[in-house]
Amino acid sequence: MDKWERFHRLQTLLEAHRQPLPLKQLADRLECDPATVKRLVAEFRAKHDAPIASSRAGYAWRPRPDQRFELPGTWLGQAELLALMVLDNALASLGSRVLEREFKALRKRVQGLLKQDAFDGEDFVRRLRVVSSRQRVAALPFFADLVLALQQRRRLQFDYFSRSRAATELRIVSPQRLVLYRDNWYLDGWCHARNGLRTFSLDAVQRCQKLSEAAVDLSEAELDGHFTHSYGIFSGGAVAKAILRFSAEAARWVSAEVWHPDQQCVDLPDGRLQLHVPYANPTELLRDVLAWGEQVEVVAPASLRAAVRERLQAALVQYQK
Numbered sequence: 001m002d003k004w005e006r007f008h009r010l011q012t013l014l015e016a017h018r019q020p021l022p023l024k025q026l027a028d029r030l031e032c033d034p035a036t037v038k039r040l041v042a043e044f045r046a047k048h049d050a051p052i053a054s055s056r057a058g059y060a061w062r063p064r065p066d067q068r069f070e071l072p073g074t075w076l077g078q079a080e081l082l083a084l085m086v087l088d089n090a091l092a093s094l095g096s097r098v099l100e101r102e103f104k105a106l107r108k109r110v111q112g113l114l115k116q117d118a119f120d121g122e123d124f125v126r127r128l129r130v131v132s133s134r135q136r137v138a139a140l141p142f143f144a145d146l147v148l149a150l151q152q153r154r155r156l157q158f159d160y161f162s163r164s165r166a167a168t169e170l171r172i173v174s175p176q177r178l179v180l181y182r183d184n185w186y187l188d189g190w191c192h193a194r195n196g197l198r199t200f201s202l203d204a205v206q207r208c209q210k211l212s213e214a215a216v217d218l219s220e221a222e223l224d225g226h227f228t229h230s231y232g233i234f235s236g237g238a239v240a241k242a243i244l245r246f247s248a249e250a251a252r253w254v255s256a257e258v259w260h261p262d263q264q265c266v267d268l269p270d271g272r273l274q275l276h277v278p279y280a281n282p283t284e285l286l287r288d289v290l291a292w293g294e295q296v297e298v299v300a301p302a303s304l305r306a307a308v309r310e311r312l313q314a315a316l317v318q319y320q321k
Contacts, residue, residue, distance in 0.1 A: 003043075004071075005109075006030060006032075006040055007040070007044055007048070007050075007071055008071060009029070009030055010026070010030065010037075010040060010041070010044065010052075011044075011050070011061065011069075011071060013026065013029055013030075014052065014059060014060060014061035015061045017060070017061075019057070019060070020053075020055055020057040020058035020059055020060040021058045021059055021060070022057065022058040023037060023038070023058055023059070025058070026058070026059060041054070041059060048069075048071060049069075050069065051063040051064065051067060051069055081110050081114055081121075082114075082124065084106065084110050085107070085110060085111075085121060085124060085125060085128075086128060088103055088106065088107055088110075089125060089128045089130055090130050091103065140185065140202055140203070140205075142158075142205070142208035142209075143185075143202070145208065145209070145210050146175065146178070146187065146202075146208060146210075147178070148210065149175055149210040149215070150175045150177075150178055152210075153214060153215045153217065154210050154211060154212070154213070154214065154215055155172055155173065155174050155175075155192075155210075155211040155213045155214070155215050156172070156173050156174075156175055156189070156208060156209070156210060156211065157170070157171070157172050157173075157208070157209055157211055158170075158171055158173070158205045158206060158207055158208035158209070159171075159205070159206040159207050160200060160204055160205055160206070161204040161206065162204070163204065168206070169193070170193070171191055171192075171193055171200070172191075172192040172193060172211070173187070173189035173190065173191050173192065173198075173200070174189055174190040174192070174215035174216040174217075175187055175188075175189045175215060176188045176189050176190065176197075176218055176223055177189075177223060177227075179199070179233075181232075181233050182233075184201065184202075184203065185201075185202040185203075186199050186200060186201055186202060186233060187199070187200045187202060187205075188223065188227055190215075190216045190218060192216075197218070197223075197226050197227070199227070199233060199234075225237060228261065229262070229278065229280075230278075230279060230280040230281060231259075231260055231277065231278070231279035231280065231281065231282075231284055231285045232281075232283075232284030232285070233284065234280060234281035234283060234284065237280060238262075238278035238279055238280050239279075239280050240278070240279055240280075240282075240301055240303075240304070241276055241277065241278050241279075241300075241301075242275075242276070242277045242278075242279060242282075242285060242289075242298065242300070242301070242304055243274060243275075243276055243298070243299040243300040243301075244274070244275045244276075244277065244289060244296055244297070244298060244299070245268075245272055245273070245274050245275075245296065245297045245298075245299050246272060246273045246274075246275065246292065246295060246296050247272060247294075247295045247296070248270065248271030248272050248273075249295065250273070250292060250295035250296060251267075251271060251272055251273035254273055254275060254292075255267075255273055259275065259277050259288065260277045260278060260279070262278055263275060263276060263277050263278075264276040274299070282304055282307065285304070286304075286307060286308065286311065289308055290308065290311060290312070
């Protein structure tokens, strides 16, 4: 039981009794020894000005007539509690259930608070449906350590499986940002082995551990310049701009989509849409363009247009056999 929960339990127990509760009875209820209860009461009074009166008979909750005591962080409305449950289920829909222990404790606490309002939290969960597509399913037992290293600014050491080279390499990384992209988790970090910024897919990380060395810190401007101006998860500054022309039918959907933070949309007189998208590595852009099939045409640059044509021709060959 953590400190916050013990404060909450202590307040709940004392409020439920008009007469003082003996020290031993409080210790039994809180599942600790009497000395711990004394320290808990003293800290509760000092940190939060808790209205706890003490006597030979024990401890009692005695707020002043004009005092309404609220333990910081515990007063959530029903809307906030339901929002937490929606968030919990959204994260549960990812291929890897991260921070499962922490979210399990949060889920239990939220449902308990809802029950106080005679609200069936379990029934609400059954009415939620989160659908993910083509997600990578992987266990990430080191996720909590990674989050702590990111917050504490500590280096990480892990084995990393490079899919492009089909090889596993030891990496030491100064974590910079944790990224959730298309249902998958990534880490942006300074790789000390490569002496540069890299993006690591967490499902390819093995035997991860936090090191004692301090992480190298990079400025927000440097991180944005390297990671946010390309297309998709690939890094590097944009070196080209794709001009994509969508049919009038496709335009009804594409006009509401954000392919890139710096994109430009031009509505054509005949209802078609022209989308201008900066990119560096065309890998993901090619996949997104090909997904629209005959509904899109690459107008420029010529290299991207040729790459799409080659892939469409190669795909056609598969159906001519």
